Amino acid sequence: MSRLSLNDLFRIAVPGDPQVRPDGGAVAYTLTTAEKDADDNRSEVWLAEPGHEPRRLTGGPADLAPRWSPDGRTLAFVRPVDGKPQIHLLPMDGGEPRVLATDGAGPPVWSPDGRHLAFTAPYGEAQAHDPVVADTLEYKADGAGLLRDLRAHVVVVEVDTGAWRRLTEGDFHAGEPTWSPDGQSLAFVAAMEPDRDLVPGGAVYLVDLDGGQPKRLTEQGVTCTGVWWLGERLVVTGFTGEPVGHTRLFALEAGGLVEIETGLDRNVMVGAPGYPGAPPLLLGDELLFCARDGGLTHLFDLDGRARVGGELGVSGATAAAGRLAYVAAGPGSAGDVYLDGRRLTDHALPDVELFPxxxxxxxxxxxxxxxxxxxxxxxxxxxxxxxxxxxxxxxxxxxxxxxxxxxxxxxxxxxxxxxxxxxxxxxxxxxxxxxxxxxxxxxxxxxxxxxxxxxxxxxxxxxxxxxxxxxxxxxxxxxxxxxxxxxxxxxxxxxxxxxxxxxxxxxxxxxxxxxxxxxxxxxxxxxxxxxxxxxxxxxxxxxxxxxxxxxxxxxxxxxxxxxxxxxxxxxxxxxxxxxxxxxxxxxxxxxxxxxxxxxxxxxxxxxxxxx
The missing domain is CATH 3.40.50.1820 (Alpha/Beta hydrolase fold, catalytic domain)
Known part of the structure; x- marks a missing residue:
């Protein structure tokens, strides 16, 4: 055994974005490594299932956001084509992935019937050499640089034909969409107020599959940051008052947003780079959510009990068919894939002894x-x-x-x-x-x-x-x-x-x-x-x-x-x-x-x- 060296950077593999197959029998996930010769980060889609060694599904080098079709026969994922992220479909019974969307795409979201995929895509006409004209403070973003007139909007594409249509437009950024149970509309979060760069805002909107003007579903009082259709209800994350306290869970009822009591004085963590967590999810009929407790992000139920806790820190989770998949880091690993508590991968460096x-x-x-x-x-x-x-x-x-x-x-x-x-x-x-x-x-x-x-x-x-x-x-x-x-x-x-x-x-x-x-x-x-x-x-x-x-x-x-x-x-x-x-x-x-x-x-x- 040897001690860790800085060059071990190129041997560390980090799994992420675990997606449990609809039958609950396997987990698709991304695996990210650092390539020394290419001086770049490599991301591939892998599959882990009990009783089998994990296997690579895609060749990278920048494959992200794997998402199962409702029947589990197709895996959608995002891969750049000519520098633009595009949705690809991988048939699980064999064959090469095919490009479905060609106008830039965020993580795909399957419709309940599997006939459509929804995602957000950037729209704008300004060229790189054009002057940058700013009327608000929203003219740049870290990691993206100068935005000019680029705005993210909701797009839907038909799986069989590849025909796509844009559902939203305007001077706002649409958040990741979520399908209604009947597949006839999509909800998303956006801040559309004229002074949203000065006063934090965010509301839940609903747009029909056929398009039209989005309908605002939430009013003032809660600044919404995310929305998910879980079963028959919309679950929302957001905060009340100024944006300096904990993010909380809400449900959208007939009378408006109602806070979901978590039994914890803790901040809800939906996951972001450097901020481990996962969106809220349903395990059967039970709502689970991530929150950080004493430095570690755990998965909790609404009674405040840690369903995944101990010395593990959760950085992604999904559920299907009553089974729970998650990625969690521990004292010896930057992350491993688990299914119902069973570890399916082993990414600890086997020949390295770490100080506790x-x-x-x-x-x-x-x-x-x-x-x-x-x-x-x-x-x-x-x-x-x-x-x-x-x-x-x-x-x-x-x-x-x-x-x-x-x-x-x-x-x-x-x-x-x-x-x-x-x-x-x-x-x-x-x-x-x-x-x-x-x-x-x-x-x-x-x-x-x-x-x-x-x-x-x-x-x-x-x-x-x-x-x-x-x-x-x-x-x-x-x-x-x-x-x-x-x-x-x-x-x-x-x-x-x-x-x-x-x-x-x-x-x-x-x-x-x-x-x-x-x-x-x-x-x-x-x-x-x-x-x-x-x-x-x-x-x-x-x-x-x-x-x-x-x-x-x-x-x-x-x-x-x-x-x-x-x-x-x-x-x-x-x-x-x-x-x-x-x-x-x-x-x-x-x-x-x-x-x-x-x-x-x-x-x-x-x-x-x-x-």
Missing amino acids: LERRVFTAPDGTPVEGFLLRDPALKQPGPLLLDVHGGPHNAWAPVFDGVHLYHQVLAARGWSVLTLNPRGSDGYGEAFYTAAIGAWGLADAGDFLAALDDLVEEGVADPDRLAVTGYSYGGYMACWLSATTDRFRAAIPGGCVSDLTSMSGTSDAGHLLKTFECRGDLAAQSPLTHVAGVRAATLVLHGERDDRCPVGQAEQWFAALRERGVPARLVRYPGGSHLFILNGRPSHRLDYNERIVAWLEQWVIGSQS
């Missing part, structure tokens, strides 16, 4: 308990260097599962480091009061959580107070800047995808207005690390994607320039083409470089400086 994560609870200065996870070699008996790594969000959370993104954690542990991943107030999984505790108080309400944990680890003899470092990404990058500017605790700091100036961020980020208005309300200058940059003494490595529209690269440029002007040892690394999520799904060479640079910087400025 120790769950810890620290006490903040005001007495609030704060959970974290300590990674270190159990054989270490003396104080050593420690890296504090801060998660993003701020409403995300670290989980005690194998981390295939932050590989440097295990590599540093093998070199005698301790790595602390803490879930401070603002983190998800600890109740709504904790979730909202840092609203309007970034750097003020949360910084003490980190420092108190460090004090405890120093006092315990785990951490050497002269060999501390801090890193983090997004909000974590903000906190790496803030802590290095407002304390002298750290010898090195590595902000990634950082936020250094909330004032300029509010006018340049694709989410800047929402951040300013609802998350960081108040004195933006006082909460900005740039205001306090004169206090930085830590050697600082700034890592940033050049096409980051969530935390624009100017945030990194400002921080680097301010440090350089003050003579602080600093380096700026920009990753061409990298969006905000490049450390999750960007070029493998960039992800490897990101990990390598963190290790090298820490060894140079924390370890090397001690000799």
Whole structure:
């Protein structure tokens, strides 16, 4: 057995999007790997069934969103053709997949009778060289770039003939559609208000299969974020009031939306890159949903009982024929496919021995308990260097599962480091009061959580107070800047995808207005690390994607320039083409470089400086 190396990035396989066959006997899923020679991520569709080795169904390299036909005889999936995602149909009794839709497509949704597929597709006429004209703040989106007049709309295609028709049009983005039980209409979420870029909005709409004007089904009071027809009722996710609290479950009744009581003070998680979860689903007649509890995303019933829990973190789930399929990560694997609790795949690296994560609870200065996870070699008996790594969000959370993104954690542990991943107030999984505790108080309400944990680890003899470092990404990058500017605790700091100036961020980020208005309300200058940059003494490595529209690269440029002007040892690394999520799904060479640079910087400025 060997320890994890950074090059193991190219051996890690991550399953996702599990889709149980209608008879409940097998699970189709995607499997994503990183290809070194092509410097790209590869995604294929695979099939897992009890008693058989998993087998590949499609050859990739970018196959996504497998969806079973109601009779289970055909598998639809999305594959790019000439750069545009298209729906393909794979006959399960043999044969090659055929292209069904040719105008760009999102994940397909089968009609109950199997005669149609619905999906969203982008529409717009502006060319890449045309001037970008913006009348609202919705003119760009991280990962997509400048939107111009592109809008996502609902499309339906006939399976037999390939004939398709667009059901919606207008200046709005339609969310993923869901079929009515009779197959005669589709529901979707959209924000159609003129000022939706200033005031968060989202309502459920219904459009007939034959087209026509969508009918609004929900009124003010709940901002809807997703909708699914589960059995005979529409289940909706959304939030009440301002968009700063937990996402909740609702059912659309005759009198409007009625909240579905979950028995939990937890945030409903429907799944997104970096935010594990799954849409709500029916297992028989029972409604299940995902929520994060103490860092791990579990699958719950409406009595608040975890149907999939323990040390597993769920990142996708579906049900059919009374059987439950899901993908979950654990301490030794970035993800495996399960069917009714039986593991069908094994994606743990067989020849790699991982250091275990120790769950810890620290006490903040005001007495609030704060959970974290300590990674270190159990054989270490003396104080050593420690890296504090801060998660993003701020409403995300670290989980005690194998981390295939932050590989440097295990590599540093093998070199005698301790790595602390803490879930401070603002983190998800600890109740709504904790979730909202840092609203309007970034750097003020949360910084003490980190420092108190460090004090405890120093006092315990785990951490050497002269060999501390801090890193983090997004909000974590903000906190790496803030802590290095407002304390002298750290010898090195590595902000990634950082936020250094909330004032300029509010006018340049694709989410800047929402951040300013609802998350960081108040004195933006006082909460900005740039205001306090004169206090930085830590050697600082700034890592940033050049096409980051969530935390624009100017945030990194400002921080680097301010440090350089003050003579602080600093380096700026920009990753061409990298969006905000490049450390999750960007070029493998960039992800490897990101990990390598963190290790090298820490060894140079924390370890090397001690000799």
